[in-house]
Amino acid sequence: MPTPTKDSLMNENDTPERYAPLVDALVARGWYQWPRALSTSLCQALLAEAEQHEADGHLEPAGVGRGVIHQVNATIRRDEIKWFDGRTAAQKAYLDQMAELQTYLNRSLFLGLFEYECHFARYQPGGFYKKHLDSFRGRASRMVSVVCYLNPEWQADWGGELVIYGENAEDSGDIRAVITPEMGKLVVFMSESMPHEVLPTQHPRTSIAGWFRCNTSVTGKIDPPK
């Protein structure tokens, strides 16, 4: 099979206006679920990369916290990750779509997003990620979270759903969405206000987790990514 080019992985007829319902939902309720947002050819290419990283032993246990307080804690999360380096056609095509979304979000919501970071994530059977926020309140940095799922023919009884809760993280009864991780689905939510968790999966579960960040530079120091 010839190596796909970036353009061959993009959908034709994709206009930025397709992001309008996403932005409306983010404003109204803080999250949006978009089945079949990405082309199957792009998702398959990304899945193949993630599986190759796993076969090559290039995934690393994910941690919690950033910078000096970054630590691996298997009671909180059990996925393995690989950060994008933007070198392959598939990564470039995905990053192009995120750049387009970033432009659209900035134009419509004036969010001042200036950077996007993302990694592949692989959850093995038994893997989970307990309820958390992607950004600490008051230290705004990660503003908008985007998860893309890469699992063809996901079965309803395999677990591994993403559960999104209301703003009060203590209230576990306030479930806003239970989302299955089907290939091509994009989930977008506000990083500071939507607690969420990944329920234990019974089947290997592959995704791309990413974040749009705003500049939180303090006294000239730019927050370190990751």
Ligand SMILES: O=C(O)CCC(=O)C(=O)O
């Ligand atoms: O994979 C998912 O559904 C969400 C992952 C997540 O919450 C994270 O990586 O911060």
Ligand SMILES: [Fe+2]
């Ligand atoms: Fe998260």
